[in-house]
Amino acid sequence: MASPDADFAALMEDMRAYAAREAAYWESDGTQKYWEIPTKAAWTFNPQNIEAMKVPFDRSALNTQLSAEYDGTGDNEVRVLMGTELQINYMAMMERAFRERHKLALRSFAHRTARANAHADNSYGVHTHTVLGLVQDLLSA
Numbered sequence: 001m002a003s004p005d006a007d008f009a010a011l012m013e014d015m016r017a018y019a020a021r022e023a024a025y026w027e028s029d030g031t032q033k034y035w036e037i038p039t040k041a042a043w044t045f046n047p048q049n050i051e052a053m054k055v056p057f058d059r060s061a062l063n064t065q066l067s068a069e070y071d072g073t074g075d076n077e078v079r080v081l082m083g084t085e086l087q088i089n090y091m092a093m094m095e096r097a098f099r100e101r102h103k104l105a106l107r108s109f110a111h112r113t114a115r116a117n118a119h120a121d122n123s124y125g126v127h128t129h130t131v132l133g134l135v136q137d138l139l140s141a
Contacts, residue, residue, distance in 0.1 A: 005062050008087040013092055014039055038098070053102075057095035062088045085134060 004012075038056030046052065062084055068074035069081045 004083070005065075005087050007056070007058055008062070008091055011038060011056070011091060015094075053099060054095065057091050057098070059088050059091050062091070078116060083136065089134065 042054040044052050065074065066081070066084045066088060067078070069084060072079060
């Protein structure tokens with residue numbers, strides 16, 4: 001039986017813990033707000049190191065697994081394909097959100113423009129390629 005990717009599971013635990021801290025913060029007397037960052041040890045925790053930001057969200061093992069499912073060398077089960085795609089897409093979304101929260105104003109402007117163009121792209125945009133593509137893959141499985 002396939003199990004969730006370790007990095008994906010760790011990010012889910014980070015999100016659960018973050019939600020608990022947020023709830024405690026808003027229920028408290030307003031002490032210092034917690035700075036939400038992924039806890040993966042290989043990362044330097046430096047938001048100015050743009051290249052290193054990808055470490056907590058590394059999807060290379062999941063991408064390899066997904067390729068094996070598509071080329072027929074994997075488990076060849078719909079549940080594995082669906083679970084793998086869901087983890088890849090969710091981790092990518094978390095990485096984009098993290099980068100959005102921790103970037104400088106100039107990068108923010110440049111990123112906003114590029115992101116709007118990417119979202120509007122009919123071939124590879126998040127709406128037509130990722131979300132719609134996932135639904136089409138699920139329905140055709």
